[in-house]
Amino acid sequence: MPELPEVQTVIDTLAPHVTGATIVGVHVLRDDYVRPPGAPFSRHLIGRRIMDLRRRGKRILLHLDDANRLLIHLGMTGQITVVRGPTFPARHTHVILILRQQGGDPSTFQVHFRDPRRFGQLCFLGPLDGEQGLGPEPLELTPRKLAEIFKGSRRAVKAVLLDQSRMAGLGNIYADESLFAAAIDPRTPAAQLRAAELGRLCRTIKQVLRKAMRLGGSSVRDYVDAQGAKGSYQTLHKVYGRAGLPCYHCGTELESLRLAGRTTCFCPKCQHRQRMRTK
């Protein structure tokens, strides 16, 4: 569920509630969903105050007042929701934080981490633990950076866009949508893209992500933000999930194929690969 726009939306809707709050309780309902597993995880968090929330790629980083951090991966189906009042946790809720805001309201509230498929994880990071191995942020892209990312790669451009070590934040939805908007065939070997195409792709990646963030992300299945609200960018998808339907631009039937293990939807006409330059 979470690509960059969804992760950023979760942060934006969560931050007003938890920033400045103190963690007064931690319920780990499933030991192997947290790192380190079980009780040691809770001990690290109890009593800490949440200072800041940040995003790096698809990851959420919760900065604590002791310079340690809590790293949150939402995996494929992770949800973080703010819950007030007595509420029985929904099925597949693995961790609950009990929080209290400083000052005013002395009552506690809860943050529930739910993840049916359990591809996500909550990981406590000490000061020496960095998140290395992530490529640059898509929103800070330049055509030059994109050329560097693609340099020497004969892999399909779509596969490179999904590779978090090359660029951190795009997933299957936004890779397909960005490539369509840039009129680039997803199978094109990355290093073969010409300057004009790099320029277009750089622009469409940022446009697509920004628009998706404005609309609160894509709720294709069960994605919701921290207040339980769905996003609406799915209504603007041009190709994702539309194989077999007519292209909005030219009417041609959209096709799907498998790239990097993921279903890839594209318009064979709008995204027709240019004839290779003769060398």
Add this chain to the structure above:
DNA sequence: GTCCATGTTCTTTA
């Protein structure tokens, strides 16, 4: 029962 799913990582194959 079958296939597919917004992700990542490890293993196998070429």
Add this chain to the structure above:
DNA sequence: CTAAAGAACATGGA
């Protein structure tokens, strides 16, 4: 050696 493909993880929905 590198890169690409495949499998694995776990659950639910069509």
